[in-house]
Amino acid sequence: MLYISTRGGAEPLPYCDALLEGLATDGGLAVPQEMPSVSPETLERWRALTYPQLATEVLALFATDIERDDLARMTEAAYAPFPDAVVPLRRIGGGITLVGLSEGPTLAFKDLAMQFLGQVVEHALARTGSVLNVLGATSGDTGSAAEYALRGKERIAVFMLSPQGRMSPFQRAQMFSLDEPNIHNIAIEGVFDDCQNLVKELAGDLEVKRSLHLGAVNSINLARITAQVVYYFWAWLRATDADGHAEVSITVPSGNFGNILSGFYAREMGLPIRRLVLAANENNVLDEFFRTGIYRPRSAAQTLQTSSPSMDISKASNLERFIFELVGRDPERVVAAWKDLETQGFADFSADLARFTAEFGIVSGTSTHADRLATIREVHEEAGEIIDPHTADGVTVARQYIEPGEAMLVLETAKPEKFAETIHEAIGIELTYSDELQAMLDAPQHVVDLPDDAAALTAFIRERALS
Template identity: 75%
Template sequence: MQYISTRGGMSPVSFSEVLLEGLAPDGGLAVPEALPRVSGETLETWRALTYPQLAAEVIGLFATDIPREDLARMTEAAYVEFPDAVVPLRPIGDGVTLVGLSEGPTLAFKDMAMQFLGQVVEYVLEKKGTTLNILGATSGDTGSAAEYAFRGKHGVSVIMLSPQGRMSDFQRAQMYALQDDNIHNVSVEGVFDDCQNLVKELAGDVEFKRAHRLGAVNSINLARIAAQSVYYFWAWLRATDAVAERVGFEVSFTVPSGNFGNILSGYFAKQMGVPIRRLVLAANENNVLDEFFRTGIYRPRSSAQTLATSSPSMDISKASNLERFIFDLVGRDPQKVVAAWGELDAQGFFDMSADQPRFESEFGIVSGTSTHADRLATIRSVHEAGFGIIDPHTADGVKVARENIEDGVPMLVLETAKPEKFAETIDEAIGVKLEYSEELQQLLAAPQRVTTQSGDAAELRAFIAANALL
C-alpha cells in the first residue's frame, strides 16, 4: 500500500512515512493510491476476533510495511486500558443503538485511534532512529487523547494548541494538568480554526517543519483515519451477530461531525466493503458541513462567525478532512482539487451543487443539524426512557439519527464522549449533578500548566524552537 497527495505533488510513500509527515509537502492530504477491498466472506472470518485482533487485520491493510506480528503486538497494547469489549453496543430505543467509543483513558472517542498512534509512532521512530515533535490543534478531545497517548513516550514531544475559553472545564483540566516534560499546552486567542490554521501554516513551511521534525496527529494524519475505520467494521459485525443472512446486510451510521475525520473513516470502511447504507453527518450550529451536503456549496465561516456551543468539540467551521472526500468526488483529479481550493481562497466558497445529488446516491452521505435546544431535549428523552445519560455531542448524533431512520436498516450512532466531560449541560438538561470519582476530582483540582499566546505564527515558531526535541 502506497500513499499519494490529494494535490498531486508527492511521490508515493509508505504508511510509516505518512505517519510521520502529517500534511503532504504540497499542502495536500495523504490518501491511499487505492483503498483495499474486503469481501463479505472475509468479514465473516473476522466475526470471532477480539477488537485488538480485528484492528491488526484492518490497519494491516493500510500499514503493509509493518510486520503483522509487530502490528498485532501494538494493537494489543493500545487497548489494554479499555474494558474487554473495547467498543460495546447499547440500544437506546427508537431503533437507535449507540456504538460505545468513550471507554478509553480520556473518556472520548479520540482514544480509539490515538492509543494506537502512541504505540506505532514510537515504534517507527525507534526503527528510524529519530525523534518527532507533534504539533496539533484541538477543539476539546483530540488534545487530551494525544497527550495521554504520548506522555512519557520515547523520542516524542507534543505541542498542542487549544482555543482560549472554548473548551469545558473538564477538557481543560485533562490537558493542562499534565506535568510530563514532553507535553506542552499552548492556549491561543481565537477559535479552533485559528489553531488549525497555525498548524497548517507551519506544516506547510517545509524548511521549518524538517528543521524541527514536526509531525501531526490531528485527523489530517492518515493513520488516525485508518485506526478509526476499525470500529465501523466492529460495529457492523456486532450489530449483525443475530442476523440470519448476514453477508451484505446493510446498517447506517450517524456521526457527530466537526472536522470530517470520524465520518471519513466510515466512508473509507464503506468503500472497503463494510455494508453501510447511509453515513449520516450530524452537525451543531456551526453547520458548514450540513450546508455543503445539502446544497453542494462549501462556505467556511470566519473565526468571528464560529459559534461557541454546548457541543464544543464540533465548534469547527473549516473541515480539514473534507479535501479527501473532494478528491474522490472529482474523480481523484489533483488539478480539480487545487482548483476548488483556489476558488475557495479567491471568493470564500466553492460550488459543487451540480454534484450534490451524488452525495447520497453514490457515496451514501446525508446530513442534518442539531441545536442547543435539540441537545437538551435529546439528552432528556434518552434519560427519561431509562437509557442513561449521553453527552451533548452524542445527543446531536441521536437527534439527527432519529430523523433518518429507515425501516429494516439498523441505525448506529457513534458515541463521542462520556457525559462527565460536559457536566453543566447535563445539569441543564436533566437537573442531575454528575458525581465524579475521587480520581477525576483530583484531576479537576490539580494545578495546570499552559502557555498563553496571541495566535501569532512567529510567537509559536519561537516556542517550538525553544521546546522541540532534536
C-alpha cells in the same frame, strides 16, 4: 500500499513515512493510492475476532510496511487500557443503538485512534532513530487523547494548541493538569479554526517543518483515519450478528470530518453500510455542503461557541480527502477548488454531489442547543442512559433519518462527565466524579497563552523542541 497527496505534488510514501510526514509536502493530505477491499467471506471470518485482532486485520490492509507480528503487538498494547469489550453496543430505544467509543483513558472516542497512533509512531521513529515534535490543534478531546497516548515517550514532544476559553472545564483540566516534560499546552487567542490554521501554516513551511521535525496527530494524520476504520467494521459485525442481513446506517457527530471519513473509507472497502448520517451542531458548514454542494467555511467571528464544543469548527480539514474522491481523484480540481475558497470564499461541488450522492451514501442534518437538551432528557427518561451533548447531536439527527427495518447506529463521542454543566441543564443531575477524576479537576494547570501568530508559536516551539 503507498499513499499519495490529494494535491498531486508529493512523492508516494509507505504508511510509516506518510504518518510521520503529517501534512504532505505540497500541502495536501495523504490518501491510499488504491482503496483496499474486503470480501463478504472475509467479513464473516472476522466475526469471532477480538477488537485488537480485528484492528490487526484491518490495519494490515493499510500498513503493509509493518510486519504482522509487530502490528499485532501494537494493537494489543493500544487497547490494553480499555475494558474487555473495548467498543460495547447499547440499545437506547426507537431503533437506535449507541456504539460505545468512549471507554478509553480520556473518556472520548479519540482514544481509540490515539492509543494506536502512540504505538505506531514510536515504532516508526525507532526504525529510523529520529524524533518527532508533534504539533496539534484541538477543539476539546483530541488534545487530551493525544497527550495521554504520547506522554513519557522519549522520542516525541507534544505541542498542543487549543482555543482560549472555548473548551469545557473538564476538557481544560484533562489537558492542562498533565505535568509531563514532553507535553506543552498552548492556548491560542481565537477559535479552533485559528489553531488549525497555525498548524497548517507551520507544517506548510517546509524549512520550519524539517528543522523542527514537526508532525501531526490530529485527524489529518493517516494513522488516526485508518485506526478509526476498525470500529465501523466492529460495530457492523455486532449489529448484524443476529441474522447477518440487517440494513445498517451509522450516524456520526462531526466537526472536522475525520471520524465520518473513516466510515466512508470502510464503506468504500466493501462494508455494506447503507447510509452515513452526518450530524452537525449550529456550526453547520458540513450540513450545508451535503445539502447544497457548496462548501463555504466561516470566519472565526462567525464560528459559534456551543454546548457541543468539540464540533465548533467551520473549516473541516478532512473534507479535502472526501472531495478528492468526489472529483474523481483529480488533484488539479482539488487545488482549483481551494483557490476558489481563497478568492471567493466558497467552492461549488453541487454538480458532483448531484451525480454521486447515492454512490457515496452520505446525508446530513443539524442539531441545536435546544435539540441537545431535549434529546439528553428523552434518552435519560426512556432508556436510563445519560449521553453527552455531541452524542445527543447524533441521536437528534439519527431520528430524522431512521427508517423501518433499519438498524441505526450512533457513534458515541464522549462520556457525559466531560460536559457536566450541559447535563445538569438538561436533566438537573449533578454528575459525581471518581476520586481520580476529582483530583485531576483540582490539580494545578499548566498552559501558556499565545497570540494567533505563527512567528510567536515557532519561537516557542524552537526553544523546547526535540532535535
